[in-house]
Amino acid sequence: MGAETPSNAASNAPGKGPNLDHPVFALVKGHFASKRFSATEFRGQSTLIVQPGDAHAVLGFLKNDPRCGFNFLADVVGVDYLGYPSKTIGRFAVVYVLRCFEREDLFFVKTFLDPSLPTDGIVEDPALYLDSVTDLWPGAEWMEREVYDMLGIRFRNHPDPRRILTWEAYPAHPLRKDYPVRGREEREQFRLVDRTDA
Amino acid sequence: MGLEAALPVDGFVTTQLRRIINWGRRNSLWPMPFATACCGIELMATACSRYDLARFGSEAVRFSPRQADLMIVAGRVSVKMMPVLQRIYLQMSEPKWVISMGACASTGGVFDTYAVVQGVDQFIPVDVYVPGCPPRPEQLIEGVMAIQRIIDSTGIPPRMSGGKRVGLGLALSGRGHEVRPQPVTLGI
Numbered sequence: 001m002g003a004e005t006p007s008n009a010a011s012n013a014p015g016k017g018p019n020l021d022h023p024v025f026a027l028v029k030g031h032f033a034s035k036r037f038s039a040t041e042f043r044g045q046s047t048l049i050v051q052p053g054d055a056h057a058v059l060g061f062l063k064n065d066p067r068c069g070f071n072f073l074a075d076v077v078g079v080d081y082l083g084y085p086s087k088t089i090g091r092f093a094v095v096y097v098l099r100c101f102e103r104e105d106l107f108f109v110k111t112f113l114d115p116s117l118p119t120d121g122i123v124e125d126p127a128l129y130l131d132s133v134t135d136l137w138p139g140a141e142w143m144e145r146e147v148y149d150m151l152g153i154r155f156r157n158h159p160d161p162r163r164i165l166t167w168e169a170y171p172a173h174p175l176r177k178d179y180p181v182r183g184r185e186e187r188e189q190f191r192l193v194d195r196t197d198a
Numbered sequence: 199m200g201l202e203a204a205l206p207v208d209g210f211v212t213t214q215l216r217r218i219i220n221w222g223r224r225n226s227l228w229p230m231p232f233a234t235a236c237c238g239i240e241l242m243a244t245a246c247s248r249y250d251l252a253r254f255g256s257e258a259v260r261f262s263p264r265q266a267d268l269m270i271v272a273g274r275v276s277v278k279m280m281p282v283l284q285r286i287y288l289q290m291s292e293p294k295w296v297i298s299m300g301a302c303a304s305t306g307g308v309f310d311t312y313a314v315v316q317g318v319d320q321f322i323p324v325d326v327y328v329p330g331c332p333p334r335p336e337q338l339i340e341g342v343m344a345i346q347r348i349i350d351s352t353g354i355p356p357r358m359s360g361g362k363r364v365g366l367g368l369a370l371s372g373r374g375h376e377v378r379p380q381p382v383t384l385g386i
Contacts, residue, residue, distance in 0.1 A: 166313065167278045174312050183312025187277050190315075193284045193322050 022046035024068055024107055031061055038089075047108040049089070055096075055111045056131035062098060062109070063136050070098035070107060073133065076143035078151040082177035090114040092153060094130060113153060119176050122152060132158040150175035223267075223293065224346040225255035230266030230290065232283060235273025237300040237332040249335035254342055263289040268345060271324075272332075274302035275315045287322050295345050298324045299338060301331045 018041035025039050028048060038049035050058050062068045075097040081088040090112030098107045116127035132155035133140045144155045145164035152173035155161065163170065170186065172179050229251075233241055245251045245259055260266040263286045275283055287296070298318055301307035304327045306316035318324065325348060328341040 165278075172312075179312075181311055186312060187315055188320070190277070190280055190321050191284075192320070193287060 018042065019044075020046070022107070024048070024062070024105075027065065027067055028058060028061065031065070032058065045106060045108065047095075047110050049110045049112070052111045052113055052130055055094075055109065056133060056136075059096060059098075059109060059133050060136055062107070068100070069102055070100045070105075072099040072101060073097070073137035073140055073143075074099045074106075076133075076140055076147055078147035078153055078175070080151060080175060080177045088112065091119075092128065092151060094147060094153060096133070119152070119178055120172075122171060122173060124154065125152065128153045129156060130154075131156050134159060149173070152176065220349050224349040226258070227254075227256045227268045227295070227342065227345065228258045228260050228266045229256055229268045229270050229342075230260055230263050230286070231270050231272060232286065233270070233272040234275060234279065235300075235302060237272035237303070240332040240335055240338065241270060241272045241299065244335035244338045249339065251339065251342065254339065254346070256342055263287075264291060266290055267293060268295045268297065268342075270297045270299050270338075271303040271318050272299040274307060274309050275318055276313050277315055278313070280315055280321055283318065284322060295325045295348065296323060297326045297328060297338075297341050297345065299328045299341065300333055301329065304329070307331065 018039075020039050020041055022041070025046065025048065029037065032054070035054050036051060040047050040049070048058070062070045073096065075095075077095045077097070079093040079095065081091055081093060092113045092115070094111050094113070096109040098109065099105070100107070111130065113128050113130070115125050117123055117125045119125075128151075130153060132144055134144065134155075135157070141158070141160060142164055144158055145160070145162060147153050148155060148158075148161060149163040149165050150173060162168075166174065172184065172186070174183070229245075231238065231241055243249060245257060251257050256268070263269070267290065269287060269290060271283065287294075298304045302309060302314075303318050304324075306314050310316070315321065319327075326341050326344045328337055330337050333341075
């Protein structure tokens with residue numbers, strides 16, 4: 001994303017680690033002194049990795065602190081890292097894409113979740129839970145519904161926790177990597193209307 | 199449909215009246231566009247001035263199923279959309295015909311995924327399949343003409359009770375084009 005500037009290209013040169021000089025990192029670390037964080041950066045885009053339980057508090061700080069001022073939640077994305085070539089912190093990730101219009105700043109907050117139950121059904125998994133951020137950004141409502149629908153990650157205190165893209169009786173979360181792309185014959189299960197109807 | 203039911207079977211009046219009724223029906227097909235994808239754009243082009251579906255009497259496109267007698271399913275249909283498609287089909291009054299326009303409506307096309315119906319003919323009756331991705335307007339006009347030929351050959355009284363017809367399930371095959379059974383295995 002975005003044009004690659006010479007300074008950004010230098011920050012990812014071979015042998016050099018990510019360039020963690022985004023000022024928000026220091027602000028978060030100073031405010032949450034007792035909590036554990038990780039951070040990374042790629043081509044000028046900084047990502048803060050938080051524990052699932054801390055996500056709501058950190059996001060609230062990023063929105064409400066005037067030095068951060070991320071007043072726009074651009075996206076909430078779910079990721080399934082099953083079969084990912086390199087090691088990841090957890091199986092699922094939820095990424096919050098934040099924007100600050102005053103500074104024209106873009107920032108990512110990421111949290112990893114590991115399922116505690118088999119992932120082939122729609123059983124409610126207590127490990128796949130996050131606090132909803134609809135109280136901070138009301139626009140998160142449909143994005144969190146999409147994450148729930150596609151990956152089965154549920155959100156506490158969500159005002160309308162229904163599926164959004166697939167139909168109500170759908171027996172799976174289709175963006176999980178262990179779900180076959182052609183489905184499990186859900187697309188064949190439908191009543192037939194023929195000439196004798198109506 | 200009510201008209202045929204009132205008439206005696208195979209009398210002189212019936213056979214001559216059948217010609218007149220069919221002539222009226224074939225030249226005033228009112229399409230109901232169920233356009234969900236890019237085939238809908240070709241469907242619009244077909245109805246516009248350059249290709250001019252009005253030459254075949256089908257220019258009165260109606261978005262209410264109650265006022266239409268030809269449903270053109272143009273584009274992929276997701277499983278979530280299927281109840282809508284079936285309800286619209288059931289709301290159309292007899293006599294009614296269905297064209298499955300393009301690869302997606304007929305077979306699912308390249309969208310071989312969990313959410314896309316692999317051919318609307320699995321769940322509703324289809325009279326004519328128009329191949330193409332998307333079909334050119336000429337092909338769709340050929341499909342409408344195929345419906346007209348079906349109407350020409352429809353008898354009075356209809357084949358089933360209550361004025362309902364049996365689905366014919368014809369596939370268009372243009373010059374040099376063969377419709378192969380689906381799905382086709384890759385022969386590389």
